[in-house]
Amino acid sequence: MNKVVANADEAVKDITDGATLMVGGFGLCGIPENSIAALVKKQVKNLTCISNNAGVDDFGLGLLLQQKQIKKMISSYVGENAEFERQLLSGELEVELIPQGTLATRCMAAGYGMPAIFTPAGVGTEVAIGKEVRNFNGKDYLMEYAFDADFAIVKAWKGDKHGNLIFRSTSRNFNPLMAMGGKITIAEVEELVQPGELDPDQIHTPGIYVHRIFQGKDYEKRIEQRTVRAKG
Amino acid sequence: MNKVVANADEAVKDITDGATLMVGGFGLCGIPENSIAALVKKQVKNLTCISNNAGVDDFGLGLLLQQKQIKKMISSYVGENAEFERQLLSGELEVELIPQGTLATRCMAAGYGMPAIFTPAGVGTEVAIGKEVRNFNGKDYLMEYAFDADFAIVKAWKGDKHGNLIFRSTSRNFNPLMAMGGKITIAEVEELVQPGELDPDQIHTPGIYVHRIFQGKDYEKRIEQRTVRAKG
Amino acid sequence: MLDKNGIAKRIAKELKDGYYVNLGIGIPTLVANYIPEGISVTLQSENGLLGMGPFPFEGEEDPDLINAGKQTITTLPGSSIFDSALSFGMIRAGKVDLTILGAMEVSENGDIANWKIPGKMVKGMGGAMDLVASAKNIIVAMQHVNKAGESKLLPSCTLPLTGTNCVKKIVTELGVFDVLPEGGFKLLERAPGISVEQIKNSTAGKLIIEGDIPEMVL
Amino acid sequence: MLDKNGIAKRIAKELKDGYYVNLGIGIPTLVANYIPEGISVTLQSENGLLGMGPFPFEGEEDPDLINAGKQTITTLPGSSIFDSALSFGMIRAGKVDLTILGAMEVSENGDIANWKIPGKMVKGMGGAMDLVASAKNIIVAMQHVNKAGESKLLPSCTLPLTGTNCVKKIVTELGVFDVLPEGGFKLLERAPGISVEQIKNSTAGKLIIEGDIPEMVL
Numbered sequence: 033m034n035k036v037v038a039n040a041d042e043a044v045k046d047i048t049d050g051a052t053l054m055v056g057g058f059g060l061c062g063i064p065e066n067s068i069a070a071l072v073k074k075q076v077k078n079l080t081c082i083s084n085n086a087g088v089d090d091f092g093l094g095l096l097l098q099q100k101q102i103k104k105m106i107s108s109y110v111g112e113n114a115e116f117e118r119q120l121l122s123g124e125l126e127v128e129l130i131p132q133g134t135l136a137t138r139c140m141a142a143g144y145g146m147p148a149i150f151t152p153a154g155v156g157t158e159v160a161i162g163k164e165v166r167n168f169n170g171k172d173y174l175m176e177y178a179f180d181a182d183f184a185i186v187k188a189w190k191g192d193k194h195g196n197l198i199f200r201s202t203s204r205n206f207n208p209l210m211a212m213g214g215k216i217t218i219a220e221v222e223e224l225v226q227p228g229e230l231d232p233d234q235i236h237t238p239g240i241y242v243h244r245i246f247q248g249k250d251y252e253k254r255i256e257q258r259t260v261r262a263k264g
Numbered sequence: 265m266n267k268v269v270a271n272a273d274e275a276v277k278d279i280t281d282g283a284t285l286m287v288g289g290f291g292l293c294g295i296p297e298n299s300i301a302a303l304v305k306k307q308v309k310n311l312t313c314i315s316n317n318a319g320v321d322d323f324g325l326g327l328l329l330q331q332k333q334i335k336k337m338i339s340s341y342v343g344e345n346a347e348f349e350r351q352l353l354s355g356e357l358e359v360e361l362i363p364q365g366t367l368a369t370r371c372m373a374a375g376y377g378m379p380a381i382f383t384p385a386g387v388g389t390e391v392a393i394g395k396e397v398r399n400f401n402g403k404d405y406l407m408e409y410a411f412d413a414d415f416a417i418v419k420a421w422k423g424d425k426h427g428n429l430i431f432r433s434t435s436r437n438f439n440p441l442m443a444m445g446g447k448i449t450i451a452e453v454e455e456l457v458q459p460g461e462l463d464p465d466q467i468h469t470p471g472i473y474v475h476r477i478f479q480g481k482d483y484e485k486r487i488e489q490r491t492v493r494a495k496g
Numbered sequence: 497m498l499d500k501n502g503i504a505k506r507i508a509k510e511l512k513d514g515y516y517v518n519l520g521i522g523i524p525t526l527v528a529n530y531i532p533e534g535i536s537v538t539l540q541s542e543n544g545l546l547g548m549g550p551f552p553f554e555g556e557e558d559p560d561l562i563n564a565g566k567q568t569i570t571t572l573p574g575s576s577i578f579d580s581a582l583s584f585g586m587i588r589a590g591k592v593d594l595t596i597l598g599a600m601e602v603s604e605n606g607d608i609a610n611w612k613i614p615g616k617m618v619k620g621m622g623g624a625m626d627l628v629a630s631a632k633n634i635i636v637a638m639q640h641v642n643k644a645g646e647s648k649l650l651p652s653c654t655l656p657l658t659g660t661n662c663v664k665k666i667v668t669e670l671g672v673f674d675v676l677p678e679g680g681f682k683l684l685e686r687a688p689g690i691s692v693e694q695i696k697n698s699t700a701g702k703l704i705i706e707g708d709i710p711e712m713v714l
Numbered sequence: 715m716l717d718k719n720g721i722a723k724r725i726a727k728e729l730k731d732g733y734y735v736n737l738g739i740g741i742p743t744l745v746a747n748y749i750p751e752g753i754s755v756t757l758q759s760e761n762g763l764l765g766m767g768p769f770p771f772e773g774e775e776d777p778d779l780i781n782a783g784k785q786t787i788t789t790l791p792g793s794s795i796f797d798s799a800l801s802f803g804m805i806r807a808g809k810v811d812l813t814i815l816g817a818m819e820v821s822e823n824g825d826i827a828n829w830k831i832p833g834k835m836v837k838g839m840g841g842a843m844d845l846v847a848s849a850k851n852i853i854v855a856m857q858h859v860n861k862a863g864e865s866k867l868l869p870s871c872t873l874p875l876t877g878t879n880c881v882k883k884i885v886t887e888l889g890v891f892d893v894l895p896e897g898g899f900k901l902l903e904r905a906p907g908i909s910v911e912q913i914k915n916s917t918a919g920k921l922i923i924e925g926d927i928p929e930m931v932l
Contacts, residue, residue: 033514033536033574058761058798059784061777084798109838117835129836132760133802133844137376140799144369144581145588145630146382147400151806152847156825156878159843168379168409177400189778194538194547194574201465201795203778205761208797212589228573233433234466236797238546238576240516240538240591253777259785260772265732265754265792290543290580291566293559316580341620349617361618364542365584365626372581376799377806377848383588384629388607388660391625421560426756426765426792433577435560437543440579444807460791468579470764470794472734472756472809485559491567492554 035195035245036224040070043218043244047076047183050103054139054179054210055083055093056186059256062203063092066220066248067185071096078103082179084135084206086110091254100124106179108132112256131159134176136209141178143212143241148177184214187248188237191221192228195242196235204236211237220248267427267477268456272302275450275476279308279415282335286371286411286442287315287325288418291488294435295324298452298480299417303328310335314411316367316438318342323486332356338411340364344488363391366408368441373410375444375473380409416446419480420469423453424460427474428467436468443469452480498669498687503637505530505714506685507596507667510635511537518542518587518627520597521565523637527596538574540592542623544583547575564623584623588630595631597624599638599663601653604701606663606675608636609655621658628659640668640698647700649673649681670695672712680704685712716887716905721855723748723932724903725814725885728853729755736760736805736845738815739783741855745814756792758810760841762801765793782841802841806848813849815842817856817881819871822919824881824893826854827873839876846877858886858916865918867891867899888913890930898922903930 037043044067047053057063071079072095079102086105087094096102097115104126110116119125130138131153141149150173154160164175186207189200197219199207211217219237224247269275276299279285289295303311304327311334318337319326328334329347336358342348351357362370363385373381382405386392396407418439421432429451431439443449451469456479498506504526511517511531518540519525528548531537539548541563548563549570557568571577586592601609608628611621628634641647649666666673672685680702683695686709696703716724722744729735729749736758737743746766749755757766759781766781767788775786789795804810819827826846829839846852859865867884884891890903898920901913904927914921 033538059780061761061780061784107838109840111837121835129838131839131843132798132841133806136798136802137378143589144585145384145590146369146585147403147405148382150378150380151844152377153806153844155847157843157875159839171379173379192574194576196574196576199465201776201778201789202759202762202780204465204795205798209799212585226573230576232545232547232571232575232577233431233436235576235578238578238582238586239574240540240546240586255775255777255780255786257780257783257785258775259769259787260775261769263771265756291562293543293562293566339620341622343619353617361620363621363625364580364623365587368580368584375807376803377808378803383626385588385626387629389625389657391621424792426794428792428794433558433560433571434541434544434562436577437580441581444803458791462794464763464765464789464793464795467794467796470796470800470804471792472758472764472804487557487559487562487568489562489565489567490557491551491569492557493551495553 034193035243036193037244037246039246040066040220043067043246044070044074047071049076050078051182052080053082054181054184054214055081056207056210058084058205060088060092060254062187062205062207064185064187064220065251067218068092068095071101072099077101080104080106082106082181084108084132086113086116088112088256089115104128106130108135136206138176138179139206139209139213143209146178148175150175179213181214182216184210184217186211186217186219188219188221190223190225190230191219191245192225192230193245194227195219195239195245196230197237197242198230198234199236208237212241216243217241218243219245221245222248222251266425267475268425269476269478271478272298272452275299275478276302276306279303281308282310283414284312285314286413286416286446287313288439288442290316290437292320292324292486294419294437294439296417296419296452297483299450300324300327303333304331309333312336312338314338314413316340316364318345318348320344320488321347336360338362340367368438370408370411371438371441371445375441378410380407382407411445413446414448416442416449418443418449418451420451420453422455422457422462423451423477424457424462425477426459427451427471427477428462429469429474430462430466431468440469444473448475449473450475451477453477454480454483497690501526502714503667503669506672506712507635507637508532511535515593516540516591518592518595522598524596524598542583542587544578544580545575547572584626587626590630590632592631594633594635595627596635596637597627599636599648601648601650601655602636602663602666603650603652604681605679606661607653608658608663609653610658612656624658628662634663635665635667636663637667640670647698649699649701651701670698676704683709685710687712715908719744720932721885721887724890724930725853725855726750729753733811734758734809736810736813740816742814742816743783760801760805762796762798763793765790802844805844808848808850810849812851812853813845814853814855815845817854817866819866819868819873820854820881820884821868821870822899823897824879825871826876826881827871828876830874842876846880852881853883853885854881855885858888865916867917867919869919888916894922901927903928905930
C-alpha cells in the first residue's frame with residue numbers, strides 16, 4: 033500500500049476553494065510548513081481552518097492570511113498576529129474561538145467515529161450559548177460535536193509509505209488528533225523511512241488514518257518564544 | 265515522586281470486598297498475573313470485574329472464579345471457561361455482556377473525564393434496551409456511560425517510579441484504557457526502570473494516571489491458541 | 497457446491513487494492529489465504545493491530561502477539577499496534593473498508609444475528625456489534641442452511657440481533673447474494689453445479705432473480 | 715505588599731509532595747522558581763507534556779519542545795509527552811491536583827473572568843476554560859485592583875466569564891483569601907506591612923474577617 037506522493041503540490045492538489053482544513057501544530061511548533069506553502073502557491077481561497085492558533089504575520093497560517101485565503105478560523109488562541117487582527121476588525125475574517133481542550137477533543141471524536149462528546153469547559157460562559165447542557169452526576173457538561181473537515185494537513189517527524197507516523201517531542205500536540213479527524217489526511221514528514229523501520233509499538237498514528245504522505249524539505253521550525261537560562 | 269511498592273500484596277492491600285476492578289488484558293495476553301495472584305491470596309470477595317474476558321479455568325480471572333471471589337463480570341466475551349459457565353447457569357455469578365468497543369471506550373471515557381460517549385454498537389439489539397438512543401446525521405447511536413471503577417489493575421512491559429508505562433506488542437489491548445480509567449491504578453511491570461530510561465515520546469500511559477507500580481515476577485504468559493506454520 | 501475454502505476464495509475476489517479488512521473467526525479467517533496476486537490488503541485485528549501477518553514458525557510464538565481470535569500471529573513491515581479503544585475508534589470512524597464475518601441468520605433487510613441462541617450458554621458478542629454497526633461494507637460468509645436444514649437467509653431474523661440493516665453481501669456454499677437497500681436477496685452468482693432451483697428451495701427470505709444467473713468463476 | 719515574586723513564593727507554599735500542577739502564564743509561571751525543598755512536584759503543560767523542566771541552556775533550544783506559553787523548555791527524567799486531547803483528558807478527569815492561573819476578576823462565589831474584554835481585540839481563551847471547569851483545586855494569582863484602581867474581588871464579575879464556581883483560593887499583593895463554598899472572600903493572611911483596613915478598602919466583594927488575621931510568613 034503506497035501512499036507516497038511526490039511533494040506538497042501533489043499532496044494538496046485537490047484542496048479547492050471553500051474547503052475546511054484541520055491544520056496541525058501548536059503555535060509554530062509542529063506545523064505543516066510545506067503544505068501551507070503549497071496552499072499559498074495554489075492560491076486556493078475561502079478556506080475554513082481548524083487550528084489551535086493562526087500563526088504569526090509572516091509564518092505558519094499567517095502566510096495564508098496575508099494572501100487573504102482564509103475565510104474563517106476556528107481556534108482557541110489567535111494572538112501574535114497583526115494582519116489577523118486587522119482582518120478580524122475589518123470584518124474580512126470570521127473567527128470562532130473555542131476552548132483548547134474542546135478543540136482537541138472534537139478532532140479526536142471525528143477520528144473515533146463519535147458524533148459528539150461532553151465537556152464541562154465553557155459551562156456558564158458565552159461558549160455555552162445555543163449548546164445543549166446536560167448534567168451527569170451533579171455536574172453540567174456541554175455537548176460538543178465532532179468536527180467535519182474535508183482535509184487534515186499534519187506534520188510528523190517520521191513516516192512510512194503506509195502512512196504510519198511518529199511525532200517528535202511536543203510537536204505532537206494536535207497533529208495525531210487532526211490526522212485521525214480529516215476525511216482526507218495529508219502528512220508531511222521530516223524523514224520518510226522504509227516500512228519496518230518504525231517499531232509497531234511506537235507508532236503514534238496508524239497508517240489507516242493517513243491518505244497521502246510526502247517527504248518535506250527546508251524546514252525552518254521557527255521558535256516563537258526563545259527562552260534560555262544562563263550556563264553556570 | 266515515587267510510586268513504587270514492594271510487591272503485589274502491598275499494591276492490592278486496600279482492595280476490599282465488594283470493590284469494582286478494571287482488569288487489563290485480552291484473553292490471557294497482557295493480564296496482571298501477579299495482582300490476580302495477590303487477590304486470590306487475599307481472599308477478597310464479591311468483586312465486580314470489568315474485563316474483556318474471564319480467563320480460562322485455571323489461569324487469569326479463572327483463578328478468582330475458582331475461589332468464588334467474583335460476584336459480577338462485565339465483559340464482551342466469556343468463552344473458554346467451564347467453571348464460569350457453571351457459576352453463571354447456577355445463578356452464583358452475574359454477567360453483563362457488552363460490545364468490545366463499547367467496553368474499551370467506556371474505560372477510556374473515564375480517563376478522559378467524559379461522562380458518556382455515543383456509539384452505534386448495539387443499536388436495534390437487546391444491548392440497546394433501556395438506553396438512550398440519539399440520532400446524529402441520520403444515524404442512531406447509543407449513549408453509554410463512562411465506567412466508575414474503584415481500582416484498575418494493569419500489566420505493562422516497562423515502567424518507572426513515576427508510573428510511566430510502555431506496553432509490548434498486542435499485550436497493550438485494554439491496559440492503557442483501564443490504567444486511565446481506574447480511580448486508583450495499580451501497574452505491574454516486567455521491568456521497572458530508572459526515570460529517564462523511557463523515551464518521553466514512547467510512553468503509552470503517562471504516570472499521572474498510575475498510583476502504584478511494582479516489579480512483577482514469574483510471568484507465565486500462557487498462550488491460549490498456539491497457532492504456527494511449518495518452516496519451509 | 498462450495499466448501500469453506502471455496503467460500504473464502506470467492507469472497508477474496510471482492511478485495512480491492514489498498515483495502516483495510518477485518519476478518520472474523522471461522523471461514524472469514526480463510527480469506528487471508530486467497531488474496532489475489534497484485535493486490536495489497538491490510539488486515540486489522542480488533543484487539544489492536546493493523547498489518548496482521550501469518551502464524552509464526554514453530555518455536556517463534558510470542559505470547560504478547562495475538563489476534564482477535566487469540567491465536568499467535570506475526571507482524572509485517574509497516575504494522576502498527578494500538579490500544580483497543582483506538583482499534584474500535586478506527587472501525588467506528590469507517591476507516592476499515594470491509595468486514596467479513598460469519599452469521600447464524602441474515603434477514604432480507606440486512607439484519608444479522610450471530611451471537612446468541614436463547615437457552616444456550618451465551619459467550620458474548622465480542623467486537624461483532626461494533627463491527628457491524630460501523631463498517632462501510634459487510635460481507636457475510638456462512639452456510640446457506642443450518643444444521644436442522646432451515647434457511648439462514650430469512651424474511652426476518654428469529655435470533656437476537658447483532659446489528660440491523662448492515663449486511664451488504666452474502667456468500668454461501670450455494671451462491672453470492674447482494675442484500676438490496678430496499679430489501680431482498682439478489683442472486684448474483686450460482687456456486688459451481690448449483691441450480692437456481694436449488695437456491696430457491698434453500699432460501700426463505702425474498703429472493704430476487706433477474707435474467708440468467710451465471711455460475712461463479714473462482 | 716508583595717511583588718510578583720512574592721505572590722509566586724506565597725502560592726508555592728500551597729504545593730504538596732506528589733502534586734501534579736498546571737501553571738498559567740504570568741505570575742503562575744514564577745511559582746516554579748519557589749517550589750519548597752523536599753517537595754516533588756510535576757508540572758503539566760497543556761500542549762502535551764508532564765514533567766516540564768527549566769529553560770534550555772543557550773544554544774540548546776529545541777523548536778519541537780515548547781510549553782503552553784510557546785517558550786522553549788526542557789524535559790526531565792520521567793517526563794512524558796502526549797497529544798493535546800490526552801492532555802486535556804487528564805485535566806478533565808481531575809488528575810491534575812492544582813491549577814494556578816491569573817485573572818481579571820474573581821467573584822465571591824468563585825466565578826472567574828480572564829479571557830475577554832468587550833470592545834478590545836479578543837485573542838481567545840486557550841486552555842483556560844478547560845482548566846477552570848475541571849481542576850480540583852484552583853488558585854488565582856493576581857493584582858488586587860486593576861489599572862483603574864478598581865477591586866478585582868467582586869460581588870459578581872462584570873467581564874465575560876471563563877468559568878463558574880471554581881476558584882478556591884486567591885493570592886494578591888495584599889493577602890491570601892479562601893473563596894468559601896457558601897460565597898465570600900475569607901481573609902486568611904495579610905501581606906507584610908498591609909493592614910486589614912487596606913484590604914477592606916480594596917475589596918468590593920463580600921470580605922469575611924474572623925479573629926486576628928496573621929501576617930504571612932514567606
